[in-house]
Amino acid sequence: MEPKVWDYNECALCCVKIPAMTLCYVTKPDQPYFLLCDSCYESQITPKLAQ
Numbered sequence: 001m002e003p004k005v006w007d008y009n010e011c012a013l014c015c016v017k018i019p020a021m022t023l024c025y026v027t028k029p030d031q032p033y034f035l036l037c038d039s040c041y042e043s044q045i046t047p048k049l050a051q
């Protein structure tokens with residue numbers, strides 16, 4: 001995944017609204033698309049990357 005600034009979207013996990021110009025995370029183009037907020041990325045993805 002990579003950090004991006006998004007116009008408007010919602011997190012795939014907690015469905016929080018992510019307003020414009022807020023840091024969030026989307027999957028890279030070669031992966032199935034989904035978007036996570038910063039806190040879900042930290043809690044769900046970062047631990048897996050550390051394994």
Ligand SMILES: [Zn+2]
Binds near residue numbers: 013014039040
């Ligand atoms: Zn979230």
